[in-house]
Amino acid sequence: AQSVTQPDIHITVSEGASLELRCNYSYGATPYLFWYVQSPGQGLQLLLKYFSGDTLVQGIKGFEAEFKRSQSSFNLRKPSVHWSDAAEYFCAVGFLTGGGNKLTFGTGTQLKVEL
Amino acid sequence: DAGITQSPRHKVTETGTPVTLRCHQTENHRYMYWYRQDPGHGLRLIHYSYGVKDTDKGEVSDGYSVSRSKTEDFLLTLESATSSQTSVYFCAISEEGETEAFFGQGTRLTVV
Numbered sequence: 001a002q003s004v005t006q007p008d009i010h011i012t013v014s015e016g017a018s019l020e021l022r023c024n025y026s027y028g029a030t031p032y033l034f035w036y037v038q039s040p041g042q043g044l045q046l047l048l049k050y051f052s053g054d055t056l057v058q059g060i061k062g063f064e065a066e067f068k069r070s071q072s073s074f075n076l077r078k079p080s081v082h083w084s085d086a087a088e089y090f091c092a093v094g095f096l097t098g099g100g101n102k103l104t105f106g107t108g109t110q111l112k113v114e115l
Numbered sequence: 116d117a118g119i120t121q122s123p124r125h126k127v128t129e130t131g132t133p134v135t136l137r138c139h140q141t142e143n144h145r146y147m148y149w150y151r152q153d154p155g156h157g158l159r160l161i162h163y164s165y166g167v168k169d170t171d172k173g174e175v176s177d178g179y180s181v182s183r184s185k186t187e188d189f190l191l192t193l194e195s196a197t198s199s200q201t202s203v204y205f206c207a208i209s210e211e212g213e214t215e216a217f218f219g220q221g222t223r224l225t226v227v
Contacts, residue, residue: 006157034214036218042221043220044205046215049215100145100146100148101146101213102160103148105157107157
């Protein structure tokens with residue numbers, strides 16, 4: 001079955017520390033890959049996306065993600081976390097079909113930033 | 116921000132009552148989606164639309180129906196609300212040939 005796994009439910013980091021959020025997917029082919037961020041009470045904002053080409057993609061707010069086909073992973077990273085990065089992060093996969101881009105989401109990782 | 120408005124933003128309803136949530140877009144995008152968000156599950160697709168009057172089921176469609184009579188509006192109806200439908204509902208839109216989906220602010224529905 002197709003699935004997206006975010007193994008870390010909660011992560012706490014100190015402000016200024018580096019961050020890596022993990023995402024693994026299980027699909028027959030390489031899907032489109034996305035990272036979204038959700039602040040409390042808000043909708044989802046796209047951080048970055050990967051379709052093909054360079055496996056290291058840059059996003060907004062200083063985030064980057066690396067696609068590793070051999071590991072079926074798309075991990076999100078940030079070199080130095082800011083207190084405002086505290087939020088919930090979702091990895092998602094999708095394919096363009098006649099039904100548009102229906103996304104399958106992971107269960108999310110809640111990020112807490114300690115000052 | 117993409118022009119997506121969800122209404123209402125909050126609603127409390129009683130078990131067994133019908134409820135309709137509305138998603139309105141000003142982007143003229145072809146595709147519209149309804150997701151629900153629950154702790155431990157992330158977001159799951161309920162229904163989606165690929166054009167006016169063209170809709171299909173998603174992963175968790177039982178107990179829900181949708182309608183799209185105009186490009187800009189996508190309605191989600193709970194025919195007889197149950198407590199298991201207490202959730203946060205998100206509408207999303209995307210354009211043909213584009214992979215990015217834009218999300219609304221969400222509707223928090225509580226069924227008591």
